[in-house]
Amino acid sequence: MRxxxxxxxxxxxxxxxxxxxxxxxxxxIDNRKVAPGTVFGxxxxxxxxxxxxxxxxxxxxxxxxxARPEVRVEGAIHIASDNPRRLFAQLAARxxxxxxxxxxxxxxxxxxxxxxxxxxxxxxxxxHHSASIGTLGVTTxxxxxxxxxxxxxxxxxxxxxxxxxxxxxxxxxxxASSHGLAQYRTEGLPVSAAxxxxxxxxxxxxxxxxxxxxxxxxxxxxxxxxxxxAAVVWADDAWSGKVLQRxxxxxxxxxxxxxxxxxxxxxxxxxxxxxxTLEVEVEGKSYKVNLPLIGAYQAANALTAAxxxxxxxxxxxxxxxxxxRVQPVRGRLERAVxxxxxxxxxxxxxxxxxxxxxxxxxxxxxxxxxxxxxxGAGGDRDAGKRPQMGKVAAELADHVxxxxxxxxxxxxxxxxxxxxxxxxxxxxxxxxxxxxAAAIAQAGADDIVLLAGKGHEQGxxxxxxxxxxxxxxxxxxxxx
Ligand SMILES: CC(=O)N[C@H]1[C@@H](OP(=O)(O)OP(=O)(O)OC[C@H]2O[C@@H](n3ccc(=O)[nH]c3=O)[C@H](O)[C@@H]2O)O[C@H](CO)[C@@H](O)[C@@H]1O[C@H](C)C(=O)N[C@@H](C)C(=O)N[C@H](CCC(=O)O)C(=O)O
Ligand SMILES: Nc1ncnc2c1ncn2[C@@H]1O[C@H](COP(=O)(O)OP(=O)(O)OP(=O)(O)O)[C@@H](O)[C@H]1O
Ligand SMILES: N[C@H](CCC[C@H](N)C(=O)O)C(=O)O
Ligand SMILES: [Mg+2]
Numbered sequence: 001m002r003x004x005x006x007x008x009x010x011x012x013x014x015x016x017x018x019x020x021x022x023x024x025x026x027x028x029i030d031n032r033k034v035a036p037g038t039v040f041g042x043x044x045x046x047x048x049x050x051x052x053x054x055x056x057x058x059x060x061x062x063x064x065x066x067a068r069p070e071v072r073v074e075g076a077i078h079i080a081s082d083n084p085r086r087l088f089a090q091l092a093a094r095x096x097x098x099x100x101x102x103x104x105x106x107x108x109x110x111x112x113x114x115x116x117x118x119x120x121x122x123x124x125x126x127x128h129h130s131a132s133i134g135t136l137g138v139t140t141x142x143x144x145x146x147x148x149x150x151x152x153x154x155x156x157x158x159x160x161x162x163x164x165x166x167x168x169x170x171x172x173x174x175x176a177s178s179h180g181l182a183q184y185r186t187e188g189l190p191v192s193a194a195x196x197x198x199x200x201x202x203x204x205x206x207x208x209x210x211x212x213x214x215x216x217x218x219x220x221x222x223x224x225x226x227x228x229x230a231a232v233v234w235a236d237d238a239w240s241g242k243v244l245q246r247x248x249x250x251x252x253x254x255x256x257x258x259x260x261x262x263x264x265x266x267x268x269x270x271x272x273x274x275x276x277t278l279e280v281e282v283e284g285k286s287y288k289v290n291l292p293l294i295g296a297y298q299a300a301n302a303l304t305a306a307x308x309x310x311x312x313x314x315x316x317x318x319x320x321x322x323x324x325r326v327q328p329v330r331g332r333l334e335r336a337v338x339x340x341x342x343x344x345x346x347x348x349x350x351x352x353x354x355x356x357x358x359x360x361x362x363x364x365x366x367x368x369x370x371x372x373x374x375x376g377a378g379g380d381r382d383a384g385k386r387p388q389m390g391k392v393a394a395e396l397a398d399h400v401x402x403x404x405x406x407x408x409x410x411x412x413x414x415x416x417x418x419x420x421x422x423x424x425x426x427x428x429x430x431x432x433x434x435x436x437a438a439a440i441a442q443a444g445a446d447d448i449v450l451l452a453g454k455g456h457e458q459g460x461x462x463x464x465x466x467x468x469x470x471x472x473x474x475x476x477x478x479x480x
Contacts, residue, residue, distance in 0.1 A: 034057045118306075367446075370443075
């Protein structure tokens with residue numbers, strides 16, 4: 001592919017008279033990944049300034065550099081833009097195309113992974129070749145490959161999407177995290193529908209305040225989803241009204257979902273032993289759904305996923321019926337083991353105050369005795385959420401154990417202290433294995449144990465080392 005054809009028609013200003021007729025062999029945002037023929041995106045980051053690596057990228061063979069107009073580029077074409085991340089995404093998308101025919105995105109503080117995974121499963125049961133991209137990696141019905149981040153960088157994202165298309169995937173759902181949206185990591189390809197799950201405290205270390213965090217997420221509806229696209233909005237969140245306004249203003253086809261939803265109205269929800277029964281009203285008709293997942297939050301994610309699939313033209317009755325056959329999502333209210341005493345141990349990815357509330361609320365109807373909640377808070381992440389997580393747990397659980405969850409570069413005991421400050425009466429046990437062992441030893445026959453915060457994660461990040469750690473395995477070992 002020639003660079004000139006990639007730039008054609010885009011609002012891009014090559015500041016050179018040199019020929020644009022050069023072959024392009026790839027795209028990179030990290031100079032260490034530049035090979036001869038690469039287009040390099042030079043962006044100002046949080047940690048370092050990618051513009052400083054332009055000479056190294058050119059040295060390594062970059063043929064063009066996408067960067068701000070004021071930046072100096074020598075020895076390669078300079079494609080200048082005031083928003084280089086966006087332009088880079090547009091160029092890269094042209095290079096990597098084609099993509100799966102139907103692509104949908106999910107944003108929100110909690111529920112993205114569950115929603116994209118359930119959408120993938122629904123499509124598969126409808127007979128489509130489907131995939132999801134997010135925290136669990138790239139998932140198809142035959143494969144799961146981890147990418148490290150929820151929203152991978154733009155080059156990984158677009159090349160993964162193109163790779164899926166080559167494998168025959170026609171339907172793909174991806175998570176759009178607020179970091180990813182702010183950094184244009186998931187742009188360029190046509191997105192036919194976007195969903196909003198909820199908004200609550202997280203990531204304020206990066207976004208500053210809730211309004212900026214909300215705005216970052218709204219780029220999905222304002223800019224990323226296609227102009228003729230659909231917005232699926234969980235209607236029962238405090239921020240939903242604002243999202244609905246934005247989506248309507250953009251002229252999107254709006255499907256609101258939930259107790260206050262108009263398109264899919266949740267008229268009733270009754271927990272059963274292994275799941276829940278939902279009564280859903282659509283265009284005046286009532287449908288009964290036997291969802292084999294527990295928890296109000298998973299009902300919300302399941303209906304949001306159904307909304308995305310229905311927005312793509314699938315039959316309502318069929319989609320709602322298929323919700324009765326979905327599989328659990330890895331690490332989201334996953335039952336790891338039943339202890340010798342008879343207490344079920346659940347692993348969940350709750351890592352925010354709201355997530356913890358949702359996880360505890362989900363388990364409460366299934367608890368006859370005490371609900372024992374164990375969790376920690378991540379290091380080098382939003383510190384303000386720590387006492388709030390403590391407070392939610394202390395209020396809603398019968399016993400709280402505060403332990404470690406990826407301390408990263410921080411001192412584990414100070415993270416625990418910050419959580420403990422919000423959780424009067426909690427027990428502090430450093431070292432996650434010892435804490436899990438203690439929780440399991442304390443649980444009686446009627447009790448239930450919640451291990452929150454790590455879900456599917458396979459490691460404990462201490463300093464810059466990742467030690468193998470899996471809550472499900474450790475729970476089984478401690479219960480054995
Ligand atoms: C805060 C954050 O989101 N950082 C991500 C972001 O960094 P950044 O743009 O600020 O980049 P930077 O490291 O300052 O570097 C600036 C530029 O210089 C380039 N560079 C850098 C060094 C070098 O030697 N050569 C070079 O070219 C980099 O590729 C980058 O383009 O872009 C980098 C490249 O893609 C990511 O690796 C990095 O993720 C870091 C590791 C991270 O921990 N991110 C987390 C917070 C994250 O993104 N989480 C979200 C949300 C999870 C959730 O939903 O809860 C996620 O989507 O996973
Ligand atoms: N709809 C929801 N409402 C409230 N809490 C939820 C909801 N969905 C999930 N949660 C809580 O958040 C946790 C993470 O869920 P999930 O992985 O689906 O979210 P996510 O948005 O992908 O998270 P991340 O930001 O880490 O990628 C769950 O384990 C649960 O505790
Ligand atoms: N995607 C989230 C996951 C947090 C999970 C928790 N285990 C932690 O490490 O804080 C983040 O990077 O903030
Ligand atoms: Mg996720």
